[in-house]
Amino acid sequence: MTTRLALLASPTPQARAAEETLRARYDWAGVEDADLIVALGGDGFLLQVLHMLLERRNTVPVFGMNLGTVGFLMNEWRMDELDRRLGRAKPFRVSPLTMTATTMDGEVRVLPAINEVSLLRETRQTAKLEVSLNDRVVMPELVCDGILAATPAGSTAYNLSANGPILPMGSGMLALTPISPFRPRRWRGAILPDKARITLRVLEPDKRPVSAVADQREVRDVAQVDVAVDRVRDLTLLFDPEHALDDRITMEQFAG
Structure with a gap:
């Protein structure tokens, strides 16, 4: 060789x-x-x-x-x-995705994710999230156990288990999939162009704490998470x- x-x-x-x-x-x-x-x-x-x-x-x-x-x-x-x-x-x-997580204390953590970035409730209380795309609020309040953004490579992993779509490689798409959504109950997620910038803001973070996970690396008590494809x-x-x-x-x- x-x-x-x-x-x-x-x-x-x-x-x-x-x-x-x-x-x-x-x-x-x-x-x-x-x-x-x-x-x-x-x-x-x-x-x-x-x-x-x-x-x-x-x-x-x-x-x-x-x-x-x-x-x-x-x-x-x-x-x-x-x-x-x-x-x-x-x-x-x-x-890969880049996750920029800002905690309630103002700490900023930047982590890569190859499969998905997920937000998960930390307690028995459901999470309340505001969802924005490219700085535009598209969902003022999502009440759920969590939400995840998955790449095509990761779309058959946690995303599929959460009833998210399978994305072909080279599709230029991301899956945004809710985890056990309570309100709006019938929202099943979205397929987004991979140029989209996703912002997930935690509502009532003191009462309803949320953690963010980039593949297996966790940041607890987040206030906001920004997700974008790493073009470099x-x-x-x-x-x-x-x-x-x-x-x-x-x-x-x-x-x-």
């Missing part, structure tokens, strides 16, 4: 065993020197790898092999012909041609 490869594995026994096999079969570089990363694990581990790349401002492609549970974002685990698979792999660009830091996932992500997302719409 002329491409410098790095190998990362989740701490599960299955992933560690696969890592040992591949390390004995191929030459590997460190993450800092690699042109491409092979990740062994499940979807959660792949998200960890992608977040690591965002923090390091490193945009090398990632080829995941499933040694987890679901593996929706992963390729099939096979130890043979890795160089051939990587040469044939189809790239998909993933644009694109990520690249690699897939076997027969297991391309866009085809998986399409077929997921027909799953029972």
